[in-house]
């Protein structure tokens with residue numbers, strides 16, 4: 293029936309869902325201190341701006357955590 297207790301969302305479930313939704317809001321990729329690399333604003337791992345798997349376009353998502361990425365204009 294409708295009130296099956298296994299359908300109740302826990303706080304952990306909500307945390308997972310909300311953090312997944314937030315990752316769909318593009319966040320600016322950070323530059324490493326040296327300026328040579330980019331860092332994901334969500335998981336702080338190194339990311340490459342272009343990867344062969346995506347052709348020569350800016351990657352839309354962090355490959356580690358799925359954070360949507362926004363890139364500064366290329367000079």
Ligand SMILES: [Zn+2]
Pocket residue numbers: 332333334335336337354355356357358359
């Ligand atoms: Zn990430």
